[in-house]
Amino acid sequence: MLKPRPTATRELVNLDGVWKFAVEGTVGETPWTGPLDTPLEAAVPASYNDLFTDSAIRDHVGWVWYQRQVRVPRGWEGDRAILRVDAATHRGRVYVDGALVAEHIGGYTPFEADITDHIRPGQEFRLTIGVNNELTNTTIPPGRITVSQDGRRTQTYLHDFYNYAGLARSVWLYSVPAVHIADITVVTGLDGTTGTVDYEVTTSMTAPVRVRVLDPSGDEVAVSDGASGTLRIEDVTPWRPGAAHLYDLVAEVMDAGDVVDTYAQPFGVRTVEVRGAQFLINGEPFYFTGFGKHEDTPVRGKGHDDAYLVHDFQLMEWAGANSFRTSHYPYAEEVLDFADRHGIVVIDETAAVGLNLAVEGGLTGAPVRPTFSPDTINDDTRAAHARAIRELIARDKNHPSVVMWCIANEPSSNEEGAREYFEPLLELTRKLDPTRPVCYAAVMFATSDNDRIADLFDVLCINRYYGWYIATGDLATAERYLEGDLRGWAAKFGKPIIMSEYGADTLQGLHSVWDQPWTEEYQAAYLAAYHRTFDRIEEVVGEHIWNFADFQTSNGIHRVDGNRKGVFTRDRRPKAAARALRARWRGLDGRK
Ligand code: GCB
Known part of the structure; x- marks a missing residue:
């Protein structure tokens, strides 16, 4: 799928701006058949949740409606007119006047409709986009809808970021010649x-x-x-x-x-290869330094923003990061284009996060329900997951910055059914792109002893929180646990290891002379303990800290206005760990 660009034979009209906006139930049964009768307007691109003061909008579960008038350029006679939505999270329906022209499930990949037969060059049409934010056991990511005692529908999910929804990326109208x-x-x-x-x-x-x-x-x-x-x-x-x-x-x-x-x-001309326990770019060993990120900013939610784009990349460069993972979903294409132009390496991830019901059991790791079963993560989930992989690769295959596909974050890879679930998805990924290595990010419950799928993949991406969720506040024990754990994976598989998550929640401005969780000193000491360990283990070829910046989550007793594991605050100010990181990473310069 080509990114729309203006060329000598194509024109491109950007439809971003302020659209009419309404929540299902406030505007009649069929909002697409006429002008939306609503006092509300919403910005595009932006998640709608944090734009309004009304919590009924923020917490709404179901459809919302966006609408605007669009004028078709008058010179488009004889061309095809294509409407493109860069993302509708998580499901979109597009109407041109009253006609349904496109429907798409999957909140982080684009979709298009040829609307030539519904419009006339020089004339206006009414564009209505319905967006639905529901997550179920057969969506990627999965979730569960329950009904509260007062009859409200509420959405729960097993991933640790707020379920922002809406039109968070651009909407376009573009022309292509009849033969194109x-x-x-x-x-x-x-x-x-x-x-x-x-x-x-x-x-x-x-x-x-x-x-x-x-x-x-x-x-x-x-x-x-x-x-x-x-x-x-x-x-x-x-x-x-x-x-x-x-x-x-x-x-x-x-x-x-x-x-x-x-x-x-x-x-860009480059090669990627995994050889033994090395990750090679252009035949040379590459050591990943960087972060797991989120698309997350105040007010905009997951809305793409070019100013944050530029600033985030500036901060990564300042810190000496050479790479990041698009945790936990495909990011806006503008982000990958920027990475291409600036030589930043990307691990590109699908939105398959939360395929793990063990998380419901808390830190015991004991599944309360099986993850893989007809009633939970099932064949339909896998079909949705396969579609997500297809759409990710179709969109991102030509980016030189993308050096690896990550097809899931923290699935229950130690549970029965994991291998049956993942084997066909891995086969599909390799068929669609035989040139890039493939990984998944392993959850802490999955160890080198009980994990059932690691041998299928090229690189071991491992998420660990010793010193935070386990051995809280005890970095000496944490360091021992970590080393034993990583050496176990290295000995069993002999593959490159990337520490794809490690981090400690840190409240900016909280200090202590002791090793106290939540303080700025603790985050710095925690990261230093991990870095010492990585330097002792040859197979470790990368370190991605969780997280680049603080980000919003759903409510939870572990969360203080969101997840605070950022090395930067949500408004991108450095915590104390940032300078230590800069000293380390700038010294490493892509080599350990
Ligand atoms: C994880 C998840 C990430 C969470 C993080 C945390 O393992 O992959 O999405 O935000 O832990 O901070 O708990």
Whole structure:
């Protein structure tokens, strides 16, 4: 799925702004058949939850409605008009005037509708988007809806971030010529000083295709005819962590010597490989430093924001982070484009978080209900999970920054049924993209002894909280536990290990001379204990702290206005640990 871009043959209209907004039940049964009769307006892109003061909106479970008028540019006669929603969390329905043109389930990947037959160039139409935030045992992520004693429907879920919903990313209208480029896939390799570029261009109808590779100054460095093939770039400049270099693959659809459609796909030439216990980028060992992040800011919720985008990347660079994980869902495409342009490495994750009913049992880890069963995580969940993987790879396959797929966070991988559930999903991921390693992030209940799926994956991503949830406040014991645990995985599997989560909640401004949880000193000491341990274990090839910044969660006795494990506060101010981190990571510079 191509990101919409304006080209010589395509136009792009951004539909962000303030839309009419209403909650289901306040505007009649069929809000899409006419103008929404509502006093409310909502910003797009933004999650709607924190925009309003009314808790009935914030906590609403079900549909909400967004509406605006859209004028189609008058020059679009003869072109196809495509409406694209970058994300509707978690389910979207799009109506053009009264006609349903698209429906999509899955809150973090885009979807489109060809609306040519419903609109007229130069004329206006009424665009209505219904968005539903319900999570059930067959959605990704899963959740459960219960009815409270006073009859309210309430949403519960097993993941530790607020269930923000709405139109958190941009909405677009764009044109493509009748015969157009539908998709482009680029796979790169390095052959000495030559870059190889396997490409495939899909068109809406069979038509002659020409491709050219342009370097950043616009000079043509390779050219070919045909919808697929291999191009060679002599004296290539590879894309490297910390030193991005992007080329454009310009695809053109030809008709009797005329270019009828053109699209420029940015790409970088780089290779990724797991060899033994090493993670190699361009054949060189790479050590991940960075964070698990969230798309989370005050007021906007998960709404994409370019100012936070730039600032977050500045802070990561300041700290010496060379990478991050898109925990726990695919992020806005703007984030990956930015990472591509700035040489930041990404572990790209699906929204499969909370496939773990053991969490219901608290820290005992004893499942109160089986995770994998016909009534809980079942075949329909797996089908939704497979769709999430397909859509993630379709969207992100051409990003050089993306070096690994993470297909789940903290599934119950030690429980019966885990292998049966995951084996086909892993097979699917490898079929869709044979070039990138695949991982999942292992929960603390899953150990090297009882985990049932680790051998299937390429890299062991491990989340641990010794010194926080276990051995709280006792870093000496925590360090021992951690070392024994990591050495167990290393000895059994001989694969690279990334510590994909470790962290301690920290209240900015709270201090102590003792090792006291929640203080700034404790977070710094906790991280230092982990770092000492990583430096003793060869198989550890990366450290991603939980979390980059404090973030909002649902209510809970462990949460103080959200999760406070950020190295930065929610408004992006550094806690004491940030400077120690900067000293360590800038010294490591991608190597341990
Ligand atoms: C985890 C989860 C993450 C939580 C974190 C925590 O293991 O993967 O989503 O936020 O722990 O702070 O408890």
